[in-house]
Amino acid sequence: DDIALALAAKDIRIEAPIPGKSLIGIEVPNRKIATVSFRDVVEHQPNNHGHILQVPLGKDVNGNVIAADLTKMPHLLIAGSTGSGKSVAINGIITSILLHAKPS
Structure with missing residues (x-):
């Protein structure tokens, strides 16, 4: 919720870790579909x-x-x-x- 608030995003999706990598993915939807x-x-x-x-x-x-x-x-x-x-x-x-x- 804090990340979504900081990014001014309605909803975000976090994928931790990204399969096959030592990274965390944060998906932020576009404002306009x-x-x-x-x-x-x-x-x-x-x-x-x-x-x-x-x-x-x-x-x-x-x-x-x-x-x-x-x-x-x-x-x-x-x-x-x-x-x-x-x-x-x-x-x-x-x-x-x-x-x-x-x-x-």
Whole structure:
């Protein structure tokens, strides 16, 4: 609470220690929430020809597109509370596959 107050942050998350390092991580949320659009992640996704099942999931804290290869995930569970975006995520995954896969 003292760190959050000193940083004028509503909420912070402390990870101590950071796995694999002798450091403590303090995550402070941005004051303004940034919306990441589907179009933005699809357009900035690295081109991996031959990997039609690689789908963008979002962006990391540095703005880099995070993608996952569904061929490396034979079992995938999408879970969350009501209204958290499970159906939106599934629709995004399907749309991404449709954009990369050719009918032939």
